[in-house]
Amino acid sequence: MALHLKYGQEAWGHVVARLLRELPKSIVVPSDLIEKAQVLDGFYIPPRYPNGFPEGAPFEHYSQRQSREAITYAGEILEFVRSYLAQ
Secondary structure (H helix, E strand, O other): OHHHHHOOOOOOOOOHHHHHHOOOOOOOOOHHHHHHHHHHHOOOOHHHOOOOOOOOOHHHHOOHHHHHHHHHHHHHHHHHHHHHHOO
């Protein structure tokens, strides 16, 4: 959202892929970064609610590999955003 504000845009919501897609056209967002954001978006609601899955607790549906991947993807998105904020 900070990057949207820097460019005079309003941004609402928590869908990271959409927030990246709606950046000004002057900011070229790599397609692989949007795909990584989509992975993160899938982690937004189900892990937060005990009934987010048809069966089992949320912790039973995620692995350490998924956690590491999500942290890596989030770091890459933050790095991308910071690079534009620093300009």
